[in-house]
Amino acid sequence: MLTPQPALYIPHGGGPCFFMDDPLGAWTGMAEFLRGVKQGLPRVPDAILVISGHWETQGFTFTAAVQPDLIYDYYGFPAHTYEITYPVPGVPSLALEASELLRNAGLDARTDPARGLDHGVFIPLKVMFPDADVPIVEMSLDAELDPALHLAAGRALAPLRERNILLLGSGMSFHNMRGYRNPHFTEPSLRFDAWLTATMEAPLPERSARLANWAQAPDARLCHPREEHLLPAMVVAGASPAAGRRVYAETVLDTANSGFAFP
Secondary structure, eight states: OOOOOOEEEEEOOSTTGGGSOOTTOTTHHHHHHHHHTGGGSSSOOSEEEEEEEEEEESSEEEEOOSSOOBOOOOOSOOGGGGSOOOOOOOOHHHHHHHHHHHHHTTOOEEEESSOOBOHHHHHHHHHHSTTOOSOEEEEEEETTOOHHHHHHHHHHHGGGGGGTEEEEEEEOSSOOTTTTTOGGGHHHHHHHHHHHHHHHTSOHHHHHHHHHTGGGSTTHHHHOSSGGGTHHHHHHHHTOSSOOEEEEEEEETTEEEEEEEEO
16 A cells, blocks of 8 residues: 655745845745755655634635635735745545535534635645646635644544545644844744644544643733634644644744654
8 A cells, every 4th residue: 555645734924935045144044945845755756735813614614626716815015926836736525525624523514615725735736846836726614713623634534544645734834914023922832832743742542532622721811912823733633643842943033943754
């Protein structure tokens, strides 16, 4: 049997950061990590299911367009960043299958044939797979933002990994807009990052319990006033019984950021 695709939680950066001038090199390390993800996979995936921190719906929703549009949901950036293209195909059949997996697990799920891909998807994927040759389906977060619900969604989606589908959580392990470029947030972000790393590397029962109660972690609400950028990590953590490992770690804009892989 082929090795299953991993489940990954990656940082997607700030807006269209990878496609702008970066004289201080703030995003250089993150971009290098994203460019190397493909080489770390067991093979090129047949499709990628991306859980984005930039889309919330009642229940879970999957994009089902044959050729999804791009949603430039960032503001105040240079004009050329609103002309970025990423003509990646969608996979309506995968969207339908994923929604059925969730419904069979008792979760509310549907497809949306009109919705496009937000920047939490096309910006990092344009770095990772610049040829836009691996089809993509985007998955929303449930607007209740319940961590246990997102862990359950990951468990339901886990069989897709056996079919050469890459599950990709796209967010930021630190996401407080007041904290970026603020050295007062460095130590709190490091404490939360240490907790998150230990949690992702823990055995399944402990990992699930800790993630379900993530708001009790050190400096949790200082690092995530709202948890939408952390919840994609819950989905990918739920999709594997094995311990995760940290595959990316960097201090960016004075805050600690990490990425994780689950075999």
